[in-house]
Amino acid sequence: MQHAHYDMGVVGLGVMGANLGLNIASRGHRVAGYDPDAAKAEAFARRGQTELDGIDGAETAASADIDTFVGGLKTPRVLLLLVPANVVDSALDSLVPHLGEGDIVVDGGNSHYPDSEKRQRRLAEHGLHFIGMGVSGGEEGARHGPSMMPGGDAAAWDRVRPLLEPAAAQADDGSPCIAWIGSGGAGHFVKMVHNGIEYGLMQLIAEAYDVLARGLALAPEAIRSHFVAWGERRLSGYLIEITADILVQRDEDGGHLLERIRDAARQKGTGRWTTEAALALAIPTPTIDAAVTARGLSDFYGLRQNGSATLAGPQPADGQSALMDAGLPRALEGALEAAMLLTYAQGMHLIAAADAEYGYGLHCGTVARIWRGGCIIRAALLEDLSAAYERDAELRNPLFDPALGARIGELQGNLRKAVAAAAGAGIPMPAMSSALAYYDALRSARLPANLIQAQRDYFGSHTYERLDRDGSFHTQWAHAADS
Incomplete structure (x- = not known):
């Protein structure tokens, strides 16, 4: 793997990671892959040699060594994580010590949106940018064009957009099926x-x-x-x-x-x-x-x-x-x-x-x-x-x-x-x-929630509002036996 040569790194070379990495590379980019499983890393590199043959600018490499992988990325580095949601934090634990200020981490897995918000705050403490990005399309979509929903640190979008946008699916009108969704956990919420x-x-x-x-x-x-x-x-x-x-x-x-x-x-x-x-x-x-x-x-x-x-x-x-x-x-x-x-x-x-x-x-x-x-x-x-x-x-x-x-x-x-x-x-x-x-x-102008409010007030003095006057009200409800 050449030093500081690759446009993006993909962490996790399972089905989704390998396919999306090859998709991004096929748009004329150099993509490095990392997986602690050496067999997956080798398979990704072999597929790149076969599937990207003849595409200008397209190149892949892979490593099971994190120092080699990170050292091969251009700065500011862009790393795309495609690992199960329950191992994102441990992956970040391994990566963060090797990264530098201004580097960008994109979590493309099915993370829960509150976790993405926590991770953005955590990485910001190290001077790193974090994007939580939903990806939909399955195996075929990842390889040929998924819908992608990035959100989080907007300052990183201009650096990441040229890498991701060409790899997205296109709607019938030709527009890319990717757009900046919003701040915080917006990408994973959507x-x-x-x-x-x-x-x-x-x-x-x-x-x-x-x-x-x-x-x-x-x-x-x-x-x-x-x-x-x-x-x-x-x-x-x-x-x-x-x-x-x-x-x-x-x-x-x-x-x-x-x-x-x-x-x-x-x-x-x-x-x-x-x-x-x-x-x-x-x-x-x-x-x-x-x-x-x-x-x-x-x-x-x-x-x-x-x-x-x-x-x-x-x-x-x-x-x-x-x-x-x-x-x-x-x-x-x-x-x-x-x-x-x-x-x-x-x-x-x-x-x-x-x-x-x-x-x-x-x-x-x-x-x-x-x-x-x-x-x-x-x-x-x-x-x-x-x-x-x-x-x-x-x-x-x-x-x-x-x-x-x-x-x-x-x-x-x-x-x-x-x-x-x-x-x-x-x-x-x-x-x-x-x-x-x-x-x-x-389409109902009136629902039976009026009865529910009356019941709540009857057994718990929770009060209710009226249609004919402002304020909150409580009634001493009469027992049927007393009527």
């Missing part, structure tokens, strides 16, 4: 919400699949035909596309692989973090919350096997008839579009609230724009979302954009049909049901 929305969208798609497979007893090929058709219209997007592929994937013996996968969904915690952040900010995200809960329920596999044998429900034939009478599967397309739009709206409302509370200086329109390509939740619906913020940059909840609100109003009948028919058939739709309830709550 990535966390991205993942929460991802939980919601995946659960909604799974519920649509369940209605078609279990409720209507359609074969995988028939279900795929619906997803393919939906993907050619307004539901075009990555998750719909891969679902169509998954449905007809064959196992080694020719059977459908999906039908043999254990129905217990795992999670790494970012959906739960989104729910926790929403609760802390008092922002309703019921579809994301329902998706987190649904994954938890799926893991009670043995309990569900017992329940399927002992707990009563409608007869399958009656349920299938109810679903067909409701116009499914046709109505399911509109129901899914409405519920997905409402899920995006919940996430964007949470981001707007976080900006107001934490002073990140982020813009929801920017977030919607950079999610249009490269990331897991990319979809045609994000074009509608981006357009809504172009019309009103201060929009807190995109549901209240006139065009988006009107579109969901047009689709609400399909959403109601799907939820009601699934309930009649005994098929759980927690995410889709929550999306409908969210919509109905927001």
Whole structure:
């Protein structure tokens, strides 16, 4: 590794680190890699020799020795960490003694946003800049163009931008799917919400699949035909596309692989973090919350096997008839579009609230724009979302954009049909049901919270407010027996 020769260093050469490092190098940069696992370092260097052959300026090298690695970087050094969230601090412990004032560390892993804020303060004490950057796109996106959400120390952005921007995905209009998100933990906050929305969208798609497979007893090929058709219209997007592929994937013996996968969904915690952040900010995200809960329920596999044998429900034939009478599967397309739009709206409302509370200086329109390509939740619906913020940059909840609100109003009948028919058939739709309830709550001029306030005052003297006069009030409630 040549002395002070490389434009950027990548720490952690697993799947994401190696692929994003090669992606950055392929744009005409010299990238050094570091991993204490010598085999990973050697593999990265070999891939660079093969995959970057003939690209002007592109070069990679790798080392398992931290002194050699750091010594090979141009100053001020730029280091991109792509390591698991639980080892970021130990990686920083190893790196910081080798760095100098003005060097920049970019954490591109799935870190929790409060941790990013702590790390920025910690590195600032050493004269170092810190950027917490969400990266979405999986293995393929990392190699060919992810969506990236950098935030933190803005003073470092001008140095990092020329390295990262060319490696980002491009939206259909050619704009890069990367932008400065804001100060503090903004980058990882937005990535966390991205993942929460991802939980919601995946659960909604799974519920649509369940209605078609279990409720209507359609074969995988028939279900795929619906997803393919939906993907050619307004539901075009990555998750719909891969679902169509998954449905007809064959196992080694020719059977459908999906039908043999254990129905217990795992999670790494970012959906739960989104729910926790929403609760802390008092922002309703019921579809994301329902998706987190649904994954938890799926893991009670043995309990569900017992329940399927002992707990009563409608007869399958009656349920299938109810679903067909409701116009499914046709109505399911509109129901899914409405519920997905409402899920995006919940996430964007949470981001707007976080900006107001934490002073990140982020813009929801920017977030919607950079999610249009490269990331897991990319979809045609994000074009509608981006357009809504172009019309009103201060929009807190995109549901209240006139065009988006009107579109969901047009689709609400399909959403109601799907939820009601699934309930009649005994098929759980927690995410889709929550999306409908969210919509109905927001269009309700009056909710039964007046009763809840009265109850709280009755048993705890918590007081309440009135519609007809200002102030807080407490009542000595009469017991029914005394009336």
